[in-house]
Amino acid sequence: MVSSRAFLSLLSCVSVSLAAAAQPPDDGPLEEVVITASLRPVAARETPASATVLDERTLRAVGVQHLQDVLSVVPNLNWASGTSRPRYFQLRGIGETDQWQGAPNNSVGFLVDGMDFSGVGMPGQLLDLAQVEALRGPQGTTLGANALAGLVNLRSNAAVPEPSLRFEATGGGLGTRAIGAVAGGALGDDGAAWRAVAQGFRSDGSRRNVTLGRDDTNGLDERLLRLRLASARHGAWRADVAALWSEQDNGFDAFAVDNSRTTRSDQPGRDSQRSRGLALTIEREGASRFVSTSAVADADIVYAFDGDWGADPDYDFTSRFLRRHRTLTQDLRLTGGDAGGEDGAIGWVVGAYASRVDESNDQLDLYGGSVYRALVSDYRARTLAAYGSVERSLATRWQVRLGLRAERRAIDYTDTDGARLDPTETMWGGQATLEYRPAARTFGYLTIARGYKGGGFNLGAAVPAGRRLYDAEGLDSLELGWKFDDAQRGLRADVAVFHMWRRDQQVGTSAQLDPGDPLSFVYITDNAARGANYGLEASLDWRATETLTVQATAGLLRAEFTDYRSGARDLSGRDQAHAPRGQASFAVDWRSARGLFLRADLQYTDAFFFSDSHDQRAVSCTQGALRAGRETARWSASLWLRNAFDSACAQRGFFFGNEPPDFPDKLYVQRIDPRQAGLTVSWTVR
Numbered sequence: 001m002v003s004s005r006a007f008l009s010l011l012s013c014v015s016v017s018l019a020a021a022a023q024p025p026d027d028g029p030l031e032e033v034v035i036t037a038s039l040r041p042v043a044a045r046e047t048p049a050s051a052t053v054l055d056e057r058t059l060r061a062v063g064v065q066h067l068q069d070v071l072s073v074v075p076n077l078n079w080a081s082g083t084s085r086p087r088y089f090q091l092r093g094i095g096e097t098d099q100w101q102g103a104p105n106n107s108v109g110f111l112v113d114g115m116d117f118s119g120v121g122m123p124g125q126l127l128d129l130a131q132v133e134a135l136r137g138p139q140g141t142t143l144g145a146n147a148l149a150g151l152v153n154l155r156s157n158a159a160v161p162e163p164s165l166r167f168e169a170t171g172g173g174l175g176t177r178a179i180g181a182v183a184g185g186a187l188g189d190d191g192a193a194w195r196a197v198a199q200g201f202r203s204d205g206s207r208r209n210v211t212l213g214r215d216d217t218n219g220l221d222e223r224l225l226r227l228r229l230a231s232a233r234h235g236a237w238r239a240d241v242a243a244l245w246s247e248q249d250n251g252f253d254a255f256a257v258d259n260s261r262t263t264r265s266d267q268p269g270r271d272s273q274r275s276r277g278l279a280l281t282i283e284r285e286g287a288s289r290f291v292s293t294s295a296v297a298d299a300d301i302v303y304a305f306d307g308d309w310g311a312d313p314d315y316d317f318t319s320r321f322l323r324r325h326r327t328l329t330q331d332l333r334l335t336g337g338d339a340g341g342e343d344g345a346i347g348w349v350v351g352a353y354a355s356r357v358d359e360s361n362d363q364l365d366l367y368g369g370s371v372y373r374a375l376v377s378d379y380r381a382r383t384l385a386a387y388g389s390v391e392r393s394l395a396t397r398w399q400v401r402l403g404l405r406a407e408r409r410a411i412d413y414t415d416t417d418g419a420r421l422d423p424t425e426t427m428w429g430g431q432a433t434l435e436y437r438p439a440a441r442t443f444g445y446l447t448i449a450r451g452y453k454g455g456g457f458n459l460g461a462a463v464p465a466g467r468r469l470y471d472a473e474g475l476d477s478l479e480l481g482w483k484f485d486d487a488q489r490g491l492r493a494d495v496a497v498f499h500m501w502r503r504d505q506q507v508g509t510s511a512q513l514d515p516g517d518p519l520s521f522v523y524i525t526d527n528a529a530r531g532a533n534y535g536l537e538a539s540l541d542w543r544a545t546e547t548l549t550v551q552a553t554a555g556l557l558r559a560e561f562t563d564y565r566s567g568a569r570d571l572s573g574r575d576q577a578h579a580p581r582g583q584a585s586f587a588v589d590w591r592s593a594r595g596l597f598l599r600a601d602l603q604y605t606d607a608f609f610f611s612d613s614h615d616q617r618a619v620s621c622t623q624g625a626l627r628a629g630r631e632t633a634r635w636s637a638s639l640w641l642r643n644a645f646d647s648a649c650a651q652r653g654f655f656f657g658n659e660p661p662d663f664p665d666k667l668y669v670q671r672i673d674p675r676q677a678g679l680t681v682s683w684t685v686r
Contacts, residue, residue: 023383037111037133037153039142039349039389039403040289040335045483048401048433048445050496050537052077052553054132056157061599061627064170064224064640064678065178066123066202067154072603072623073585074134075537075555077152078578081651081670084220084250084271084305091136092500092577093559094149094475095532096508097611097652100523101378101459102361103413104325105506109139109147112154113228113242115277115297116327116355118146119383122299123246123275125224127168128182128197130157136537137498138451138475140429141403144353144385148453148475156242159193159230161186165685172678175204175216180224197226206673207253209263211311217253217268222246236285244277254670255309257659261671265346267318270307288336299325307518308658309668313368313614315660319519322362329355345393347518353385353484365519373519375460377415384408396439404430409454417461427452427472440487453506454552460524470525474503490543495536502531509566509613512656515663521656528564531576533557548590555583564675566612575609581622583607595632601625610653616667621649623672635683646675 033044033053044053047101052074054062063069068086071077079086080097089098089108096107099119106118117123131155139147163185169180180199187194205218229241252269255260279295301324308319320512333351358380365373369410394400406428413421431449438444455472481496514520535557542550561571575581584604591597607620624645629638650669657663 002332027522033131035133036155036579037135037142039333039351045441045443045492045494048435048447048481050136050479050481050494052136052539056130058551059126059129059132061589062601062625063126064172064642064680065126067126068214069126069642070132072583073393073551073553073587073601074551075583075585076136076535076557077134077537077555078577078580078605078608079252083122084218084252085122085124085248087119089121089152090578091134091150092304092535093557093576094500094502095578097578100321100521101363101375102323102359102379102415103456103459104357104359104379105454105456106146107148107453109143109151109153111151112244112277112297113528114279114281114293115242115244115295116329117145117275117277117297117299118327119277120273120297120299120301120323120325121461122248122273123224123244123277124154125199125201125222125246127180127199127224128157128195128226130155135192137447137477137479137500138429138431138449140449140451141387141389141405141431144383144387144405144407144429145383145409145427145452145454148451148473156197156226156228157182157195158240159184159195159228161191161193163520163686166682167685168680168682170201170678170680173676174206174673175202175219176676176678177202184228187229188232191230192232195228197224199224205253207261207263208311209253209265209268210357211264211266212268217251217263217265219251223248238283240281240283241597242277242279242281244275246273246275248273248275252305255305255654255668257309257668259667259669259671261674264310265306266311266316267306269318270302271304272302274300286336291331291333291335293329293331295327295329297325297327299323301325306363309457312660316368317455317517317519318366318369320362320366322364323359325357325359326565327355327357329353330578343393343395343682347391349387349389351387352484353383355381355383355386357381357383370486375415375417377419377459379411380412382410399435399437401433401435402430403432406430407452413457415459417459419457419459421457423455423457423469425454425472427454441487445479445481447479447481449477449479451477456506456525458524460522465523467524467526467616470506471504471527473506473527476501476503492541493539495538497534497536499534500532501530502533505529505531505561505564507561507564507566507612510611511613515657516660518656518658526566528561528571530562531560531564532562533559533576533579547592548588551585551587551589553583553585557581557583571612574615577609577612580606584637595630595636597631597638598628599626605649610650611655615654616653618650618653620670621647623647623649623674633684635681637679637681639679640674640677643672643674646670648674 178201185194201222203220204216207218209217225245227243233240252271277297284290304320337347363375385407389403391401410424433447436444453473477500479498485493559576626641652670
């Protein structure tokens with residue numbers, strides 16, 4: 001971890017650079033950003049919610065390969081590792097940290113071009129992504145139970161008739177190499193178009209396995225194919241198709257008994273996922289706008305790890321999870337009216353939603369290569385929902401918005417332990433918003449929202465009968481926000497304060513049943529009496545001169561249990577897991593008229609608890625990144641440096657006994673990758 005003195009020193013250097021480069025800014029407006037993960041597409045500065053949108057330019061400047069590279073610039077967004085790529089997100093301190101058994105129940109939605117990959121994540125390659133949207137707070141009207149805490153939405157570039165062909169190659173430390181291509185153009189001369197993306201990426205990873213004498217046991221091997229098709233407009237109708245194939249055959253050998261990056265596993269793990277998806281959007285424009293979105297997302301997952309993290313033949317545990325997760329969704333939406341006009345103008349949205357989630361999960365625990373414990377399960381959830389929203393202009397500067405969603409979910413679950421469960425529940429949520437616009441590009445709002453998350457059940461023969469089921473969770477949210485966009489000064493800023501009350505809060509804990517068996521955990525979710533999550537989020541985007549842009553974000557969070565006991569432990573007043581009290585990022589981006597560019601990033605994350613099962617914490621972490629190069633209309637080349645301070649922060653932590661013969665409880669952590677440098681070259685043929 002970098003010292004506070006080094007952090008302040010770098011900030012001082014950045015400040016000097018800003019002063020030296022000061023020139024009158026360009027009068028042109030900042031690029032407009034539109035959020036698509038809402039009931040209707042709307043400019044980010046007009047959205048009555050705390051939201052961060054990372055556009056394509058930012059994604060290319062901050063990231064290298066994957067969504068994982070850019071998450072730290074989103075305030076109050078955290079993620080739990082324990083996997084090769086992010087799957088489990090926390091927004092404002094709310095979200096899962098893992099899924100060990102076959103009953104998915106997500107708090108943060110994750111969409112890729114309309115395909116629902118909530119809870120399985122991973123297909124987040126950055127090549128040709130148009131933007132990443134992170135909407136914080138309950139999305140009860142828009143997405144329902146899968147978005148109690150918020151939503152992460154990835155959108156790729158749409159197909160356009162203009163011909164294009166671009167190649168990109170990357171090479172860097174840790175054996176990193178990648179090559180990709182983006183191509184597109186017209187399908188005939190009636191406006192139909194196509195766009196295709198292909199990429200292969202490999203990296204040896206940052207672990208040295210001394211038992212096997214290998215450097216690639218925690219490596220990455222990822223491939224991507226993406227296709228977008230846009231039809232010509234036939235009268236008022238048009239269609240768009242998005243298809244995805246993503247294969248990630250990654251290793252997983254991230255933990256060591258001494259918490260270093262040198263591992264000793266004789267059976268290194270695997271984190272493999274083959275994701276396929278297809279989404280069809282049909283739109284009709286007219287006095288009212290009709291949109292139908294049909295999507296399927298299918299993921300085959302193999303997750304395995306060496307349970308003892310060593311090579312002792314008398315203490316040899318491994319675990320394997322074989323999952324098949326499929327989601328079918330259908331959304332029908334009709335919008336009309338326009339509340340942005342004169343006093344009394346009304347806009348409205350009505351819709352219906354249906355989904356089916358199927359998941360099979362084979363959990364196999366092995367000793368000496370032989371299975372000694374297994375749980376095979378099948379899960380099916382069917383959801384029907386109806387929703388609506390109405391907005392009305394009260395006066396020239398005021399507008400009110402009301403939304404409501406009702407959802408019915410039925411689950412069928414069976415497993416080889418004899419469990420036969422079929423709970424059914426009805427849930428509802430919504431929001432009421434008062435908006436104020438004192439000027440054309442200044443916007444304030446006050447939102448009261450209700451979110452919800454379905455109940456569920458705990459699995460395994462060791463779970464007491466009285467703790468088998470747990471109830472749905474409700475969340476009431478109050479948010480006050482202000483957004484400001486001054487085109488003349490090149491300044492865009494927003495700030496939001498929020499307070500969320502969690503009712504029947506779902507809390508997951510675990511306990512090791514046998515100290516001599518590192519796989520003998522029982523996982524139980526209970527309803528805590530109450531929880532409170534409150535704080536602030538802010539962002540700034542300032543074009544200080546014609547060549548210099550400054551960006552900053554900040555997130556302050558207090559996520560605490562207000563009344564909760566777990567066994568003999570009283571957690572009342574303690575922070576919830578993976579909920580750092582502070583997060584911040586700062587970036588300076590300089591670009592000359594000749595195409596030269598330099599970007600420096602700083603990101604800070606405060607300390608946080610790893611789990612609600614124990615009181616071990618990750619220390620605060622500061623990271624830095626640099627990118628410099630040149631770009632023209634035809635080509636670009638950039639040198640990049642990640643984790644510039646070579647911080648050894650922890651992404652994930654477990655506290656249990658795993659070292660014979662006494663098996664003392666000890667904290668084991670997964671550290672981030674060390675400093676890494678590389679070169680990315682991109683060239684456009686047409």
